[in-house]
Amino acid sequence: MTKADTIFKEFREHSVAEFFKKNRQMLGYSGKIRSLTTIVHEYVTNGLDACEEAGILPDIYVRIEQLGNEHYRVTVQDNGPGIPKTHVGKVFAQMLAGTKFHRFIQQRGQQGIGASGCTMYSQITTGKPTKIVTSPQKGKIYECEVMFDVKRNRPLISGEVEYPGDMQGTKIIAEFKDVTFNWSDYGPAEYLRRTAVANPHAKITFVAPDKQRFVYERAVHVLPKKPKPSKPHPKGITVDDLLDYAHHAKARTIKSFLTQTFDRMSSAKADEIEKLTSIDFKRKPDSVTWRDAEEIVDAIKKTKFLAPNTSNLYPMGEKQIEKAILNVLEPEFHAVRTRSPSVYRGGVPFIVEVGIAYGGKAGKGNGDSAKTEVMRFANRAPLLFDAGGDVITKVVNEIDWKRYGMRKLDDVPATIIVNVTSTYIPYTSAGKQAIADIDEIHKEVALALMEVGRSVGSYIRREARKGEKQAKRKTLLKYVPEVAGAVAKLTGDSKKELEVKLLDMINRKYAAGQMGDGPEEERDG
Ligand SMILES: Nc1ncnc2c1ncn2[C@@H]1O[C@H](COP(=O)(O)OP(=O)(O)O)[C@@H](O)[C@H]1O
Ligand SMILES: [Mg+2]
Structure with missing residues (x-):
């Protein structure tokens, strides 16, 4: 032996x-x-x-x-x-x-x-x-x-x-x-x-x-649109994939196999590809060899295609994210954004959506000790683990949240929601808990977060200004009786009337209502 x-x-x-x-x-x-x-x-x-x-x-x-x-x-x-x-x-x-x-x-x-x-x-x-x-x-x-x-x-x-x-x-x-x-x-x-x-x-x-x-409880009583199978886009295809598809195809010719299997592959496009190869597209698809598949993939690389059809992607949609946020997090303020479809690796369509909820039940923990939490989702399934390797975590950490009024992200009662929708989520492993850091996805997540970040930033600044105004108003109100009394003595006018006029002046200048916000601020102070 x-x-x-x-x-x-x-x-x-x-x-x-x-x-x-x-x-x-x-x-x-x-x-x-x-x-x-x-x-x-x-x-x-x-x-x-x-x-x-x-x-x-x-x-x-x-x-x-x-x-x-x-x-x-x-x-x-x-x-x-x-x-x-x-x-x-x-x-x-x-x-x-x-x-x-x-x-x-x-x-x-x-x-x-x-x-x-x-x-x-x-x-x-x-x-x-x-x-x-x-x-x-x-x-x-x-x-x-x-x-x-x-x-x-x-x-x-x-x-x-x-x-x-x-x-x-x-x-x-x-x-x-x-x-x-x-x-x-x-x-x-x-x-x-x-x-x-x-x-x-x-x-x-x-x-x-x-x-x-x-x-x-259910907050939305309509089903998301039913997902429909879509076809792979030629630009995302590898030689091995192509060979596999070809050998399992029912089509009679390579040309019809290509037009039936792939998204955006018109008959004219198939002809264009045929011309770039030495292959006769009237042959049967199961006769495609590895060498042929290489030639076809090369030809596809040189050919222009319409971007993938994204009509089979169903994001949550801004209205639904909004309802969900209000239903579960009851925040003081929220902003949501669904980006337009995009494509990664040249052939796989995806959509990024984000929401930020601020105050209320948003964030981890309650009241003053609340901290920011990041909820990651892939096709609406929560991802709890492997946060470190996930593109969403990376982008959240890269963003300069100070620009949006959140000094230290950790000390803000906010929930950041990011959902990636795709016909194929590029997970980092079979555990399906982290989305790979792919450039195109990275960029979309960043753009979406910056957009909602700006809304939250202006809300936080507005609230801060409102707080400052209220403080000033309170201080001024304290002096009203004294000032009215002094003026009444000098001019002989009624102290009561002067007080009313002064109060009116202060309220007009500092009332929250002037800032285009809710009337509830009028009650205190
Ligand atoms: N609760 C269920 N109701 C109906 N079909 C189910 C259910 N759970 C699993 N299946 C079927 O079993 C298959 C295998 O499920 P699973 O092992 O979780 O793989 P995956 O969800 O990745 O396809 C699914 O593709 C689906 O067809
Ligand atoms: Mg499953």
């Missing part, structure tokens, strides 16, 4: 499930608090995605019960379309399986490892299956327990029952050990509060381990 033979006796193949079992931190299972938040995140984003795709206003229920030390039961129920019996196993116990990965569609999930990651984590910490109750058809309920065959990346289903009943959507019940619940910024409660901020069209109910119940 050669040396190579001896060494290669150890050669094995592994499944993607085995990979993620070993590298569970990549899916967000690192740290006891983070793990619990990850579980809630995966189930809740799936529920929201499913409801929205089915055109249903989401009603999501989350309960966390403590069963022992670092041992919890999580129940998440949605009112979505349900999951067909044939697919329950794959959804919950097969990695890289789902309805989203292969489509360019704006949804929260995109990789097909969220739900199965939870099943895996439950299984490796408790040895127990995950229970699913779902109604894929009106009047019928399907129930089963799912475990993972990790070696084969396949589901093991048991306890299947079907019975008639009234239920809409899907309910998941799973137990986890090695997790902790707490009320920190990284815990499930804060995660759900932020989910409510970014999803005013959803009703979210949360029952905490201490039985406290939080209900975030």
Whole structure:
């Protein structure tokens, strides 16, 4: 036996499930608090995605019960379309399986490892299956327990029952050990509060381990527009992608494959590209070789295309952000901005939106000790972890907030909200908690924040001026009786009348009303 033979006796193949079992931190299972938040995140984003795709206003229920030390039961129920019996196993116990990965569609999930990651984590910490109750058809309920065959990346289903009943959507019940619940910024409660901020069209109910119940009522009664799959833009395509698309294409010729697969690829554009290559575009798409794909991608680089179609991107919109802010944060002042669509890496469209809420329940902590909090969202899903590596955090820290009247960002009762909407969010890792620092996104976030920053700045300055005026007015009012008395003595006029005139003068000059603000200021002083 050669040396190579001896060494290669150890050669094995592994499944993607085995990979993620070993590298569970990549899916967000690192740290006891983070793990619990990850579980809630995966189930809740799936529920929201499913409801929205089915055109249903989401009603999501989350309960966390403590069963022992670092041992919890999580129940998440949605009112979505349900999951067909044939697919329950794959959804919950097969990695890289789902309805989203292969489509360019704006949804929260995109990789097909969220739900199965939870099943895996439950299984490796408790040895127990995950229970699913779902109604894929009106009047019928399907129930089963799912475990993972990790070696084969396949589901093991048991306890299947079907019975008639009234239920809409899907309910998941799973137990986890090695997790902790707490009320920190990284815990499930804060995660759900932020989910409510970014999803005013959803009703979210949360029952905490201490039985406290939080209900975030729906503030908007219309669904966001239903996300539609879009086509990839040619400028974002790599040789490998092109080859992959070509080999799976149903089109009869390379030309029709190109026009059917890509955004902005007209028949004229395909002809233009053909001329730049040595390839006959009447050939079948599955005959495209790596060399051909390289030629086509090169030709695409030399060709001008219209910017990506952004009609399939649905940002929250300024009205919705505003309603959400008012609903959850009840601020004194707020400013919002939805930027126009932009494109990163030449082919992927995205939209940046920001909101700033100031005063009221905005910021971390209450009253004078309140500090600024930054809420990051990707397609409306809150990002709580890995803030350091995130483009949003970087931009927030780069901005000179002093220019906008916020001396030290940390000491201001403000909530800064940033939502990035895209058909493909460029996450820094499979844990999906940070958006990569890509130049185009960086710039859009900065522009949006500076725009709302200016509004907040003028509000803060206006309030400061108002404060100064009020102080002056109060001082002057103190002297009114004395001055009126002295003048009355000199001129013989009535002291009362003089007092009224003086008060009137002062009020006219210093009343808040003069500054174009609310009348409530008139009451004090
Ligand atoms: N609550 C649910 N209702 C309906 N379908 C669901 C639900 N949860 C998951 N799914 C389906 O299961 C698939 C896999 O979910 P998941 O593993 O979280 O991956 P992803 O969300 O990234 O696609 C989803 O693409 C979706 O088709
Ligand atoms: Mg998911």
